[in-house]
Amino acid sequence: MPPQHRDTALFEHTLEQAHDLADRDRTTEARTALDQALALWRGQPFAELRRHPAAQQETFCLEELRRTAYDLRARLLLAEGRPVQAVMAAEQLVADSPFRETAWVTLLKALCAAGRSAEALGRYEMIRHLLADALGTSPGPELQRLHLALLRHTWAQQG
Template sequence: MNKPVVGRHDQAASAVTGTQERPAPRHLFFRVLGPCEVESASGPVDLGPPQRRALLLCLLLEDERPMSVGRLVELLWGDRPPASAAASIHAHVCRLRAALTGPGVSGEPTVLLSTGRGYALRVPPQHRDTALFEQFLEQAHCLTQLGRPTAARTAVDRALALWRGEPFAELRGHPVAQQVTCCLDELRRTALDLRAGLLLAEGRPVQAMLAAEGLVADSPFRETSWVTLLKALCAAGRPTEALVRYETVRHLFAEALGTSPGPELQQVHMQLLRQTGNEVPMTAARFRSDGVR
């Protein structure tokens, strides 16, 4: 999985209710948006101790390309492996192979292969929760563009529900997973931003405001979240508070980054100034007409 974005799906704009949340029951389904889990038709697969799970994730990250025993030893033990490291790799692989071809996956081809260049894990993208997460997120974007905020929020809620914790948790802090986890985290923030904007588009400014408050607290330099927060405050009848919050973010950017807010945030600020100067209530519909980012 060198590319953290697994890929776009041709049916991304299809109805959300017609999308399966997992492959056919006989297939293995790999969950990495949290601690590693594998599900079969008969239930969860026993993957064994943490080191075995880490080995499985290393193979999964390679997107079906073989990994040599030497490379696996390096990833799991660093530059000071024990003398039994290679034997441990072979033992872990044998036990994983047995677990992944158990009674709950009868008829399933072997997914953990031995090749002349090492071991490879054959798992199609559609059997991974990362691909399902991206599919739902893309559906949400497409439905947003079609002007269907409620259906879009349903899709983004399904995407976010797949997250159970830190992605690739067993490889926490390991360089081999750093790029993919950073990209997945960014996609999750994008999904949360989209959800807050969709709440506003649905005419639910208070819920949008609460969602955006959490986002700016977590990522104070993310302008998209600030835009939604200011719009939601004004749509909720609190334009003066929105102006105060704009000054907060303006000072934050100036002191921490030496920059000014971007064009979209400045545009919202100008709308707020016109609104408070004219003393005409800004309605939720007015802000919804600006679109959802």
């Protein structure tokens, strides 16, 4: 099978298209492309070669691309005015990657857009404690700015 017809190559190509469409504010088309890319995902990549170092590296890269796709998908759902679906998508990503701050930003924004501002503030405290306890650090600047905007009730202006 030619390399360009492998699921991994199709996934990467379709994900690239989705990013391009998102950059041009074509959110619905970008989300559709993401859904197509994610539909190619079946199980763990290279499962039969999981002990081989090259397969481990490739698996890590593909898993990170998948998380990036889910992250973008949640942001696109929010941009489309679908906060409930964005909350569900961001919740899944946060569960899968609890230290991924971009997922937390999307989750907090989606919660606010869904009318759940108090929950968003509570979730900020969760990530703040998680980062402090596990890594001895504080949330990054984007999360901190969003937290301040939530406290000031100006979160919608944060885009």
